[in-house]
Amino acid sequence: MASSSIRAPGTADATPPTALVHPLIPFLQQQSQNTLTRLYQLPSSCLSIYRLLAPLERQLVMSLLWLESAIPAATMAAWVVRDGKQLRPPHEWLYDGALDTLARLHILPNAAAKLALNPTFKTSFRQAITGSGTSGSFGVPAEVDEKRPPLTVEGLDGYALERWETILHYMVSSGTGQSPTKPSTGVLYLLQRSGLMVSLRGGPLQITSEGFQFLLHSPHDQLWALLLQYLHLAETRQMDLVEVLSFLFMLSTMQLGREYSADHLGVSQKAMLEDLRDYGLIWQRKPSSHRFSPTRLSTTLTSSSPPLPTTTTNSSGPAEGFIVLETNYRIYAYTDNPLQTAVLNLFVSLKYRFPNLVVGSITRDSVKKALNNGISADQNPLLPVTVQDQIRLWELERNRLKSADGYLYTSFTSQADYELVLNYARELGVVLWESPAKRCFFGTQEGHANIRGFIERRTTGGMA
Amino acid sequence: MDDSKGCHLSVVIDLSPAQWHLSAAAPPTNLHPLxxxxxxxxxxxxxxxxxxxxHENTLAVFGAFPGKSMMLYASTDPATELQAIDANSxxxxxxxxxxxxxxxxxxxxDLGEPAEEAPTSLVSALTKALCYVNRVSIPTSSTSNKPTEDHDPNVLPDPRILVLSVSPDLSTSYIPIMNAIFSAQKLAYQKVTIDVCQIYGPDSVFLQQAAHLTGGSYIFLERRDALLQYLIMxxxxxxxxxxxxxxPTQDKIDFRAACFCHKNIVDIGFVCSICLSIFCQPVPVCSTCRQDQVPYEDTPEIECLSADASLC
Structure with missing residues (x-):
């Protein structure tokens, strides 16, 4: 579903934008029907995928879930609100989009005439809702071990946060000469493969412009972006994609603070334990342990709530940080989080640091540095207009030069020849630059074949 | 369609043993037993x-028993003890x-077998549901920024109350129901939508009005065997x-009110010109505001109203 194209300013509160499609949905849509059907055999996967759908799609699935037979498409379409006044019926448009998404996920095949859910999906999802079935897809709990109780929720949160911030901190300080704790090689490989970091001529890893943009996203988007890369990687590593996906979905339905048994996992899933431990998605007492606990990062995979508590330190101040930006480009950030400070350092030149406050200012140099890192001016939302305009001007300043591939035509024998060819090229609209004094011009690559043909015809014609 | 905050649903269940006994009766008298x-x-x-x-959706369930109402479940209250989990649910x-x-x-x-069943406290349960919605929608400082596993108490978007009723209207509850409706319309932070499903028994006049006035939906369940589909759709x-x-919305709504004196549902009532109390017959002194009313024959002040133009 796409949002309406033009919206008047100030209407944002009245009509929130169309829900963004979850990044995993397009990935699932690319999978074969066979893969999806195998995935739909597991109730926990059905439940998780259902949660990733847009609200309207969820309602459609639920409406059809308890029907035994297919219903005519027109029956369902009759429920769509019709708004006669509008030129393009927005609700029907939304409805068609929702049906299309479900069809491409093979949840609702053959949406043209009759509507009925994919039988596998229907059976499994019913089992998920009623808590029946024997698939064990919600995770087999581990036997309670009296001697070694599971880690507390606070402990899990701290562990997940430490893991995750290690990754981000490593990325953010890769260019600054500091040497923060290195994440594991598996994480480094994933960062490199996903193009977030790159190793120049075998040197240490450097953050790329994609990496900088990645840092500005919400933790939730970051997590899914990495997991998507992981899924792509899994395909090349000959891992069973269904097992990988269903394990992620299983984690997302597990209960925080519980221990689960690893004995019932598939081969690929056991291989995943190590990777997910590195990302902070699961906790294990020791690598060889036969039990694992999901952290908040994994149990909130299918939700939009913030996956992690925002601060590691035991400060008494508010966990939420505030940023004040004045129209004189000064910026005050109330934070004591080194990661947030490091992110700010990407586009602000920092002046002072206090225990809970960082003061800096946005300058031409700092913005240029950020632009060089690949952050664009459009990525900074909700700034004062003066600041926004100035940043835009600075960005334009950087974009003074434009490069284009093409050919330089020179050494014309006479002014007449030169003008003849130039006029021809002008008619084609392929002239980028011309200099009558030097009797040369520069044409685009696309126009070269025509111009060369023209000159050759002229030359041979002149000789004849 | 951004719904990232989830939404809240409070369900009020009418649990009158007598009515459920009737609802379960076999087909000749009862076409679709439930x-x-x-x-x-x-x-x-x-x-x-x-x-x-x-993930963020919240739920509260209230039960209306004979003479008593209580909260059965609320997702905001953490579970008292860790329950056993099984791999299939x-x-x-x-x-x-x-x-x-x-x-x-x-x-x-606990009910035992009383000789006569007290009327169900549907209104009391409804009121508790409203109080609950109000309580959890008010941001409190005590529930700090620490996120809880299932829900953030500071936001409660789109609160709804679903009333599942099996009992006929209790005319004594007219005034409390009306008060509940007005509270739902004017709740501090957000107005509450009241949905009603009349599962058994006759159409409920008061609940119809509750659904209509709060922008909710009222359904009289004809096919009780398809309850789940009705609920979902x-x-x-x-x-x-x-x-x-x-x-589905109602095409016609019964707007009749109950009189304050005998609690009868009236087609034509007499309204006190001072406090708008409704009576089924002319009274010399209004029982609500104690104002002397000039005798009916002499004055048009106690007006005769048709049903459709009543209090709403």
Whole structure:
């Protein structure tokens, strides 16, 4: 579903934008029907995928879930609100989009005439809702071990946060000469493969412009972006994609603070334990342990709530940080989080640091540095207009030069020849630059074949 | 259609043993029998569907028993003890299902077998639901920024109350129901939508008005064997989705009011010109505001009103 194209300013509160499609949905849509059907055999996967759908799609699935037979498409379409006044019926448009998404996920095949859910999906999802079935897809709990109780929720949160911030901190300080704790090689490989970091001529890893943009996203988007890369990687590593996906979905339905048994996992899933431990998605007492606990990062995979508590330190101040930006480009950030400070350092030149406050200012140099890192001016939302305009001007300043591939035509024998060819090229609209004094011009690559043909015809014609 | 905050649903269940006994009666007298256990099974599936839709969705369930009402479940209250989990069910579903069923059974056991059943406290349960919605929508400083596992107490978007009724109207509850409706319309932070499903018994005049006045949907269940489908199609979607995928609404609403003197539902009533109390016959002194009324024959001040132009 796409949002309406033009919206008047100030209407944002009245009509929130169309829900963004979850990044995993397009990935699932690319999978074969066979893969999806195998995935739909597991109730926990059905439940998780259902949660990733847009609200309207969820309602459609639920409406059809308890029907035994297919219903005519027109029956369902009759429920769509019709708004006669509008030129393009927005609700029907939304409805068609929702049906299309479900069809491409093979949840609702053959949406043209009759509507009925994919039988596998229907059976499994019913089992998920009623808590029946024997698939064990919600995770087999581990036997309670009296001697070694599971880690507390606070402990899990701290562990997940430490893991995750290690990754981000490593990325953010890769260019600054500091040497923060290195994440594991598996994480480094994933960062490199996903193009977030790159190793120049075998040197240490450097953050790329994609990496900088990645840092500005919400933790939730970051997590899914990495997991998507992981899924792509899994395909090349000959891992069973269904097992990988269903394990992620299983984690997302597990209960925080519980221990689960690893004995019932598939081969690929056991291989995943190590990777997910590195990302902070699961906790294990020791690598060889036969039990694992999901952290908040994994149990909130299918939700939009913030996956992690925002601060590691035991400060008494508010966990939420505030940023004040004045129209004189000064910026005050109330934070004591080194990661947030490091992110700010990407586009602000920092002046002072206090225990809970960082003061800096946005300058031409700092913005240029950020632009060089690949952050664009459009990525900074909700700034004062003066600041926004100035940043835009600075960005334009950087974009003074434009490069284009093409050919330089020179050494014309006479002014007449030169003008003849130039006029021809002008008619084609392929002239980028011309200099009558030097009797040369520069044409685009696309126009070269025509111009060369023209000159050759002229030359041979002149000789004849 | 951004619904990232999830939505809240409070369900009020009418649990009158006598009415459920009638509802379970065999076909000749009762075309589509619906015993309580089958009702609960379908209701739990519906509640699970609500929780399934969004990680952030919150749920509260209130029971209206004869002469007593109570909260059966609330997702904001953390579970008292860690329950056993099994590999085939999603833990939150299991928690909801077992809590609700256990609490209802406990209450029924406590009821014993009274000679005469007291009327169900539907209004009391409805009021508790409203108080609950109000309480959890007010941001409190005590519930700090620390995120809890299932819900952030500071936001409660699109709160809805679903009333599942099996009892006929209790005319004494007219005034409390009206008060509940007005509170729902004017709740401090957000108005509350009241949906009503009359599962058994005659159409409920008061609940129809409650649904109509709060922008909710009222359904008189004709096919009781299809309860779950009714619930899902009509009451699962939050108000945001109802803009696109419509839900059934009433084409005619019974707007009749109950008189304040004998609690009868009246077609034609007499309204006190001072405080707008309704009476089924002319009275010399208004029993609500104690104002002397000039005798009916001499004055048009106590006006005769037709049913459709009453209080709303």
């Amino acid at each position: 015993p309580l256990n089958s009702f609960l099974a379908q209701l739990l599936a519906f509640l699970n569907a609500h929780i399934a839709s969004k 999603y833990p939150p579903f299991k928690l909801v299902d077992s809590t609700i069923v256990t609490r209802i059974m406990e209450e029924f056991d 009509s009451f699962l979607s939050p108000p945001l989705i109802r803009k696109t995928l419509s839900v």
